[in-house]
C-alpha cells in the first residue's frame with residue numbers, strides 16, 4: 001500500500017493571514033496522525049510565509065510518525081536540519097516570488113554541490129530525497145548524488161489531468177519511477193494531487209509515499225464547517 005505523507009503548510013498559511021496562534025499546525029499534525037497519516041511534511045521556506053521555526057522545533061518533538069522537512073539547499077536550512085534532525089529532508093528549489101514550489105530541482109546543473117550537501121545530512125542519518133521533474137536526466141543525476149529517495153513532481157500531470165495531454169504527463173512519471181527503481185532509488189511523489197487525479201497515480205509501480213497537502217486542507221475546511229458553526233451557535237444561545 002502506498003503511504004500518505006500529509007503536508008500541513010496550509011494550516012499555517014491560515015494562521016499567518018492573521019498573524020496569531022490559530023489554527024496551530026502542531027494540532028493539525030496530531031489529528032492527521034490520528035487519522036492514519038504515515039508521515040507529516042512541512043516546508044520551512046526562506047521567507048517563513050507559513051511554517052516557522054517554532055513550528056519545526058515543536059513538531060520535531062511531537063510528531064509520532066515521521067517528520068519530513070522540505071527545504072531549499074541553503075546553508076541556513078542545513079544548519080536547522082542538523083540541529084532538529086528530522087527523519088527525512090526533501091530538497092526543493094525555492095523562488096521567493098512563487099506561490100508554491102513551481103518546478104523540480106535541477107540536479108543535473110547542481111550535481112557536485114548537491115553531492116556534498118546531501119552527504120552532510122546523510123552522515124547524521126537523515127534520509128534525503130530530491131524533488132525532481134520526471135525526466136531520465138534528472139533521475140540519473142539524482143542517483144549520482146548518493147541519495148536514497150527521489151520525490152517525483154506530479155504538478156504537470158495534475159495540471160494536465162483530464163486533458164488530451166494527461167497520458168503524456170502520466171507516462172513521464174511512470175517511466176521515471178521505473179528507471180529510479182532500476183537504479184535502486186526509492187520513489188515518492190507529490191504536488192497538486194487531489195481526490196480525483198490521485199487514483200491513476202496509484203497505478204505507477206514502485207511508489208513508496210505520496211505527499212499531499214492542499215486538497216486535504218481544502219476538504220478539511222468543508223468537512224469541519226457545520227460543526228464549527230454549531231459550536232459558535234451553542235455559545236451564542238447561552
Ligand code: PXP
Nearest residue numbers: 101131190191192211212213214
Ligand atoms: N511535495 C513537495 C515537494 C511540495 O513542495 C509540495 C507543496 O508544498 C507537496 C508535495 C504538496 O503539494 P500539494 O499541497 O499541492 O498537495
